[in-house]
Amino acid sequence: MDNHLSGSIPPSLGNSTLTWLTLSLNHFTGYLPHDICRGGALEIFIVDEYRFQGTIPTSLRNCTSLIRVRLDGNNLTGNISEALGIYPNLTFIDLSRNNFYGEISSNWGKCPKLGTLNVSMNNITGGIPREIGNSSQLQALDLSLNQIVGDIPKELGKSNSLTKLILRGNQLTGRLPTEIGSLIKLEYLDFSANRFNNSVPEILGNLLKLHYLGLSNNQFVQELPKELEKLVQLSLLDASHNLFGGEIPFQICSLKSLEMLNLSHNNLSGSIPNCFDGMHGLSVIDISDNQLQGPVPNSTAFRNAPVEALEGNKGLCGEYCIGNSGHGSVYRAKLPSGIVVAVKKFQSPLPCDQIAYQKEFLTEVQALTEIRHRNIVKFYGFCSHARHSFLVYEFLERGSLAAILSNDAAAQELGWTHVSDLGIAKFxxxxxxxxxxxxxxxxxxxxxxxxxxxxxxxxxxxxxxxxxxxxxxxxxxxxxxxxxxxxxxxxxxxxxxxxxxxxxxxxxxxxxxxxxxxxxxxxxxxxxxxxxxxxxxxxxxxxxxx
Missing domain, CATH: 1.10.510.10 (Transferase(Phosphotransferase) domain 1)
Incomplete structure (x- = not known):
């Protein structure tokens, strides 16, 4: 490996009694020799991240000596159910990011030592064979980004060694089987972007080692199960783009390890539990496009959330944060007269700096009152106080330059002729x-x-x-x-x-x-x-x- 070799692999390579063949960090192209395991001794076979094309070598089907196989990141094709056999010693196989088609073979359940099976990002169809549940040593199963259909077989609950189960981006339907709750070693679980419906089973609360739970882009209904409060190691929960209703369960506040929470695009109603104020580890929140109302919690995640993460609700109250800088935050505020303005709130200075801070703040205000330019937003007023200082500006509906440039459609609409600046550059x-x-x-x-x-x-x-x-x-x-x-x-x-x-x-x-x-x-x-x-x-x- 790492010899910077190029060209095609000679067919004669399969005549040897190789036990280990890894071609990583070279520049080979073409086809894999079909007799690559003719010697019958190959145990390690790694040809990842290349541009190999064609089908899997036919000799691999009966190569029972295989222990570890990586063919990911190529342009390989062929019927995946016909290309591979039964491997009594295989512990790891990664066929992801290729062009394989066909259905997942039930033979994978007959590989007693298999620990990792990754066939993600292919064109695989059919269902998940129930025989996979017989793989008692299976720790990681990744079937994501294919065209797999049907239900999750309840037999999968017998794979009690699983720590990672990724099924996102398929066409799976039905309800999640309660047998999933038996996979108590799971740390990473992703059901997102499928067609699951019905409610989320309460038994998911048994998965105490979970740190990632993806439920987004399905058709889940009813309420989020309160039993999720048991997942004290959970760091990310994405339940967005579903049909969840009812209120946000206050039990979510028990998730002290939670860093990212996305509940957007649902039918959640009521007020946001005030216990969110104590979730100091939560850094990213998105509750947009629900039916929520009432005050927004005074926590870091909500204070730093962009307006897009809060909009589309029934009646949330508080100022909306539309930007942050090293000096403070900018909020969208609606005055009693109905006028919408932008309010820049400055961070409070240290006590020893208050006099100098106040002087410089007033100097800046004086400068702003003397500036009138068509490409600089209007300055309406200010508030100078020992604890808090504010500047009030005209509100620009289009938002910040960074937000527009990060959106392809908005950037194209911006064209080559318009840009404005909100507020002062520095203080x-x-x-x-x-x-x-x-x-x-x-x-x-x-x-x-x-x-x-x-x-x-x-x-x-x-x-x-x-x-x-x-x-x-x-x-x-x-x-x-x-x-x-x-x-x-x-x-x-x-x-x-x-x-x-x-x-x-x-x-x-x-x-x-x-x-x-x-x-x-x-x-x-x-x-x-x-x-x-x-x-x-x-x-x-x-x-x-x-």
Missing amino acids: LKPDSSNWTEFAGTYGYIAPELAYTMKITEKCDVYSFGVLVLEVIKGKRPSEFLSSLSSSSLNTNIALDEMLDPRLPTPSRIVQEKLISIMEVAFSCLNESPESRPTMKIVSQQLTSAA
Whole structure:
């Protein structure tokens, strides 16, 4: 392995008495020799991540010496039920990410030592054979992303060594068998993207070792079982896109290990249990598109949730968080008059910094009251208090630039002509080097801040250059800026390498303007702050480019 060999595998290779053959990290192509196990001694056979095509070697069907087989990530094809046989010593086989078809053979239940069976991402049809339940040593079964139909056989509950069961992305139907509750060693269970209906069996609460439970994109009904409170090791629960009704069971708050919870696109009603306030480990929440109402819990997950994770409910109350930065959070708020505004709430400063903080805050407010520009949102007012400080702006329905660029449809609608900025870029003491914590939005920060911790006007110039390239490229700056070395920050970069590929090719006139704008952006990204232009010069150059 790792010899950088290429070409095809010679057919004569099968004439030897090989016991171990692994071709990883080379560049072989073509077909696998059909006599690869002619010697009858092959135990380890690994040819993963290649572009081999054709069928599985015929000699493997009767190669009873096999212990471990990996053929994943190729372009192999053929009827999977006819290509393989019974292997008394086989412990691991991975046939995923190929083009196999046919049905899963009942012979897998006759492989007494089989520990892992992975046939995901193929074109397999038919049902799950009940004989698989006879595989007493089976620990991982992955049948995901195929076209498997029918029910889950109750015999699968006899595979009591299973720790991972992945059935997502098939066409399985019916109800989940209660025998699943016998698989008490399960750690990873994924039923998502099938056609299961009826209720989720309460006996799933017996699976005390689960850390991942995927139920999404099915037709589950009734309420989420309260017995899920027993799953104290669960870190992710995705029950979205179902027909769950009733209230969110307060027992979910017992899941202290839970980090991600998705209950979106259901028929959940009532209020959100206030015990969510104590779920300090929960970092990601999505309850959108339900019938929920009442106050939103004051927990980290809800405070940091984007508006998309809360919208589409009957009547949730509280301010909606629409963005976060190193200084605080931005919320969507509706005033009694009906006007919708954006409210930026700043993080409270340390007591020793309050006087300086207050002075700089008021200075920033004064500057904002004097700015009126068609591409800068309107500033309506502020609140200055020792505990909390707010800035109130015009609300832009379209949301943040990052949110639009991350959505293909929205990015195409944005086109090559519109962008606005919400609020101030920074709120820092000029020329200060005494920082208590890092502030600002990562990906837009000038490189010298990493080692000088000193804010200057030229830091804003750098951030502006990043923003310009983000608009043109259609990606967050951290995704592409690191690949641009200092020497490459010039116009030698072809325009088509920088344009957002989701948008149609701009006209000749627009291309000329984009090139001029790129030149300005690259000058803003100069590693030397002294060599960057001032914002006044940048404004003049952009006016000329337009």
